[in-house]
Amino acid sequence: MRVLIAIGAAVLVSACVGSKERVTLLDPAYSANSSMSKSGVVVIDPDGAKVELGTANNQALLCGDNCEPRIRDLGGPRTEYHEVMDILPREEVRVAIMFPEGSSVISQEQVDYLGNLLAADEAAGARPGRQIIVRAFTDSVGSVDANMALAKRRAESVVAQLTQAGFPETEIEAEKDGETTAAKLLGDNVENESYRKVEIIIR
Numbered sequence: 001m002r003v004l005i006a007i008g009a010a011v012l013v014s015a016c017v018g019s020k021e022r023v024t025l026l027d028p029a030y031s032a033n034s035s036m037s038k039s040g041v042v043v044i045d046p047d048g049a050k051v052e053l054g055t056a057n058n059q060a061l062l063c064g065d066n067c068e069p070r071i072r073d074l075g076g077p078r079t080e081y082h083e084v085m086d087i088l089p090r091e092e093v094r095v096a097i098m099f100p101e102g103s104s105v106i107s108q109e110q111v112d113y114l115g116n117l118l119a120a121d122e123a124a125g126a127r128p129g130r131q132i133i134v135r136a137f138t139d140s141v142g143s144v145d146a147n148m149a150l151a152k153r154r155a156e157s158v159v160a161q162l163t164q165a166g167f168p169e170t171e172i173e174a175e176k177d178g179e180t181t182a183a184k185l186l187g188d189n190v191e192n193e194s195y196r197k198v199e200i201i202i203r
Contacts, residue, residue: 090124090125090126090127092201092202092203093121093200093201093202093203094199094200094201094202095113095117095199095200095202096197096198096199096200097110097114097158097197097198097199097200098193098196098197099154099196099197099198100196101139101141101191101193101196102150103196104150104153104154104156104157105157106157106158106161110161111161114158114161114162114165115161115164115165116165117162117165117167117200117202118162118165118166118167121202127202127203130171130202130203131171131173131202131203132162132167132171132172132173132200132201132202132203133173133175133199133200133201133203134155134158134159134162134172134173134174134175134198134199134200135155135174135175135176135177135198135199135201136151136152136154136155136158136174136175136176136177136178136197136198136199137151137154137177137178137179137181137182137195137196137197137198137199138150138151138154138178138179138182138195138196139179139182139186139190139191139192139193139195139196140179140182140183140186140187140188140189140190140192140195141189141190141191142179142189144178144179147178147179148176148178148179150178151176151177151178151179152176154197154198155174155175155176155198156174157198158198158200159172159174162200179195181195182195
């Protein structure tokens with residue numbers, strides 16, 4: 001049994017022809033739903049031998065134990081793969097809203113940006129079953145409880161702006177990280193403006 005390990009945004013098509021197995025790495029950039037093109041896959045045979053596909057539209061021909069696997073360039077996407085590519089989900093959109101120390105107030109510039117976020121996302125294509133994750137952080141200065149309360153206020157501020165922009169409340173899920181990540185990575189009572197934020201993930 002071979003093991004396929006996908007790296008990044010790899011899209012694989014596997015087919016058997018007689019005793020030969022073919023693994024094709026497609027390029028998500030050719031999908032109507034994605035602009036990503038970095039991808040890769042490693043095919044591992046039972047004996048531990050590895051074949052790496054790191055370039056889109058390449059195909060590995062695996063011919064069993066009697067010969068070495070070969071890789072060939074398909075020269076671009078084939079028409080029979082278009083249908084596969086077009087049903088791919090769109091890639092996530094990630095946005096970070098930054099805050100001053102101790103604040104949960106969103107600036108007017110950020111309000112304007114969030115106000116246009118829905119239209120921009122929908123203009124890029126359909127996103128069936130859309131989910132919006134709002135994840136609020138703080139740095140590790142202050143008490144755990146105070147930072148969790150601050151994260152809650154920051155999340156509420158962003159959620160309010162997203163709903164005002166037209167995102168349905170049923171699609172939004174708010175998460176409060178508080179100082180958890182900052183304290184784990186940097187230690188306690190460390191000022192770091194990069195953690196004074198709310199991340200928005202649209203998937």
